[in-house]
Amino acid sequence: MKETFNIDKEKHFSEWYSEIVAKAELADLRYNIKGFVVFMPWSAQIIEILYSLFEKELQSKGHLPSFFPALISEENFKKEAQHVKGFSPDVFWVTKVGETEIEKLALRPTSETAFYQMYNLWIRSYKDLPFKLYQRANIWRYETRATRPFIRSREFYWIETHNAFATKEEAEAQVQEDIKTTDKIMHQKLGIPFLPLKRPEWDKFAGAVYTIGSDSLLPDGRLIQQPSTHFLGQGFSKVFDVKFKDKDGQEKLVWITCYGPAMSRIVASIISMHGDNSGLVLPFIVSPIQIIIVPIYDAKSKKVVLEYAEKIKKDLEPLRVKIDDTEKKPGEKFYFWEMKGVPLRIEIGNMEIKNKQLTLFLRDERKKIKISEKNLSSEIQEQGRKLDERLKEKADKWFEKSIVDAESLEDIEEAIKNKKIARCNFCSTESAGERCSAIIEKELAADVRGSRGDKQEQPKGKCLVCGKKANVVVYVGKSY
Amino acid sequence: MKETFNIDKEKHFSEWYSEIVAKAELADLRYNIKGFVVFMPWSAQIIEILYSLFEKELQSKGHLPSFFPALISEENFKKEAQHVKGFSPDVFWVTKVGETEIEKLALRPTSETAFYQMYNLWIRSYKDLPFKLYQRANIWRYETRATRPFIRSREFYWIETHNAFATKEEAEAQVQEDIKTTDKIMHQKLGIPFLPLKRPEWDKFAGAVYTIGSDSLLPDGRLIQQPSTHFLGQGFSKVFDVKFKDKDGQEKLVWITCYGPAMSRIVASIISMHGDNSGLVLPFIVSPIQIIIVPIYDAKSKKVVLEYAEKIKKDLEPLRVKIDDTEKKPGEKFYFWEMKGVPLRIEIGNMEIKNKQLTLFLRDERKKIKISEKNLSSEIQEQGRKLDERLKEKADKWFEKSIVDAESLEDIEEAIKNKKIARCNFCSTESAGERCSAIIEKELAADVRGSRGDKQEQPKGKCLVCGKKANVVVYVGKSY
Secondary structure (H helix, E strand, O other), rough: OOOOOOOOOOOOOOHHHHHHHOOOOEOOOOOOOOOOOEOHHHHHHHHHOOOOOHOOOOOOOOOOOOOOOEEEEHHOOOHHHHHHHHHHOOEEEEEEEEOOOEEEEEEOOOOOOHHHHHHHHHHOOOOOOOEEEEEEEEOOOOOOOOOEEEEEEEEEEEEEEEEEEHHHHHHHHHHOOOOEEEEHHHHHHOOOEEEEEEOOHHHHOOOOEEEEEEEOOOOOEEEEEEEEEEEEEOHHHHHHHHEEEEOOOOEEEEEEEEEOHHHHHHHHHHHHOOOOOOOOOOOOOOOOOEEEEEEEEOOOHHHHHHHHHHHEEEEEEEEEEEEEEOOOHHHHHHHHHHHHOOEEEEOHHHHHHHHEEEEEEEEOOOOOOOOEEOHHHHHHHHHHHHHHHHHHHHHHHHHHHHHEEEEOOHHHHHHOOOOOOOEEEEEOOOHHHHHHHHHHHHOOEEEEEEEEOOOOOOOOOOOOOOOOEEEEEEEEEEOO | OOOOOOOOOOOOHHHHHHHHHHHOOOEEEOOOOOOOOEOOOOHHHHHHHHHHHHHHHHHHHOOOEEEEEEEHHHHHHHHOOOHHHHHHHHHHHEEEOOOOOEEOOOOOOHHHHHHHHHHHHHHOEEEHHEEEHHHEEEEEEEOOOOOOOOOOOOEEEEEEEEEEEHHHHHHHHHHHHHHHHHHHHHHHOOOOOEEEEEOOOOHHOOOEEEEEEEEEEEEOOOOEEEEEEEEEEHHHHHHHHOOOEEEOEEEEOOEEEEOOOEEHHHHHHHHHOEOOOEOOOOOOOOOOOOOEEEEOOOOOOOOHHHHHHHHHHHOOOOOOOEOOOOOOOOOHHHHHHHHHHOOOEEEEEEHHHHHOEEEEEEEEEEEEEEEEOOHHHHHHHHHHHHHHHHHHHHHHHHHOEEEOOOOOOOHHHHHOOOOOOEEEEOOOHHHHHHHHHHHHHHHOOOEEEEEEEOOOOOOEEEEOOOOOOOEEEOOOOOOO
16 A cells, blocks of 8 residues: 545545445445446455344344245236335346246345245244244345445345234334344444434335335435335235134234345445545444554564564454554555554554553544553453444434424425435325425425334424425435 | 154155155245245254354455355356356346346356456456455256255355465365365264265366365265365466466466355255254254253242253353243153254253253263263263264264275176265276266266375276276266
């Protein structure tokens, strides 16, 4: 690295994003199929860690892993009318094997229609319920909007859970539990605040009764949807005939929910939320290298310093720690690992060895502190925890200030101009409100993203578009 | 479970295999696309553990994770002549999006032609080498032979490594390292012995200079290929123009190897190798539940016994432990978890609590022993380790006896009849030997699987088919 990374993230976010994706070697966009990218080791390792966070959490909540085929028959795919209508234009179809035409098969854009035909076979009695599976999988959708690495592409890496219940109440409780799972991992652990928003009727998942998306904000004022959870009601269980014999001896349809956290999308928020003008800032919990050790030596001290660095590395394992013993100058190493977002750096030279005191660099504050060699591992874990806490607090403060009340279209316009989210009183998120939403979209290029999905907010007065009685508080913002 | 599992595995292996896959809920074959199955939680969890064993091992050997698209352009796919010839008939092609025809895209049957176009962009100098990436991925091949869950299907779950080197020697050393990786995990840890066999010229990976497969034996005397490693030479680097500037300033083509352990296939060997007439026997290291606790109580003792069971469970964590507190009778629980292959069972009743001595059932020997409550976790880990060691020893002994020397076609016939592998002197595994191989295949329905890939075996005398001078020792067996 001769050059150092230095782009004003706030002023030139889009450029900053593209540059850091390339410089930190997160993804390569030069793969020769449009909308498909290669995830390089630095982001692949982050994605693997995200998978393990989510899988552990889901397992603790009673979901079990499974693997379903990536191909879905056309017959299955067409069973649920709204679903097929919503997804059809985006589906990649397999129509040939070798030179031979076959009955066309959908490359899964999502797996409801793969899972529920099996639920039909597996679920028999109330004793089988709740029935909660998940799979780690990639899915494919032909996005027509501009693709952007991690934010939107035609292939993405997610987990999908599919859950069947005996009652509506249990199913809706699962939806609320999903919001808590998103909060626990994405917000509490990774420091990415979000609004759980119940989507308007015209923007819900194709085939759902309702959808609760998790909207995070990017620094350019655009909202991206993070893990969303869907209450599917009994629509799919009806068409796939997923019934169980209840305690009362009656055959009943199950109630279904599904939930889809996309690892690659979360990486977009990690990059955007925490990064600064010097590059990435990765939370300690998710960084592929948590501590980079930079030994500083001359020809005379090289052996002693490197040996000492090895000892420190051993002390810190199983934390993810690496010694940079390349031929580069210390300053170059500093810049390189700062740009890559490694949260903690330990510098070791003669002075540190003599004083049994290490120099610790905190990536988020770009500040050096001295720490004792004693209890090193627990001290470093504590510093990592504190760093993640600071990232979260900073993000929370910013996010809180980014939500402003709007009482008119002008207020919304002002909010959008200032890269914020507008909260406003609105007539309806049922189909009656679609006209008002269309006006906002047309005049301000902004979207009604929905109302709080985790709690009730009391509307006051009138809809700021049509002036009719407000029935709902909605959040309006620019979508990615 | 009213019924108990009881099929003579040795006599009726095929029936045994199908039944245990269904009864233990490993896979469901009723998915409505031929050749595609659903992996249910019990096998999905095993597959996840296998992935983590392989990923950890590969990372320790300097391979880094990455994710490449599942779709490959026709142009890329066709670049290497042998490769396209070998794979073309099996490729699933995506030709449509929604209702629109697109330029056809291959659903990857393997990813050489995805990786190496990027290696062309990424590798510049000898300093970039060795360059070792892997990805966890599924792949699709239209198998025309009969499919069988885990053994052969049209979608499978694997890891593929792709490695570039400056010299032929380093590349070939990687191939040998891959054999050691297979040995370390599949043989040492999972107790599945195998022969690393260099495939004959006519049976190598399409596009490779040579292939070393790992042949394991199923109880019915059929060989299945486990992880194989390929020395690709410079064929792919030539067509994808993957060059580096060497120390001497010259531009040179890299040498490439790849390696492909398939998790789903390894599950087939675990099922087949260790299972017995009562069902699965899972190695401790890979079982989703390592210890099942069965509490034995009456109405009076229920509370005390369950509390004690909870305490034991806590003591054993983070081992994978579960209490079966369902309403079934103890005997039913025993049969159920034996059939599922859980390696260790702890029985807890009044007597055990009083004596502070637990009853431990060893699944492989179907034997009960008493163990003290003291140092429980380390004792159980030791018992688990020993169980895995016993499984391996038993398998090794059987495998060793399954390899017999053959000096004539009649000897091979006899070996095959006895479900064994024949070792014989053979003219050549280069193209000159293909005729003799074809005779064996035609007359005995057996295949020349290759010669040792990890060491040199000295041939003696003449080829047992054509009578010409023997140049190689080969292994002949029935293929799956």
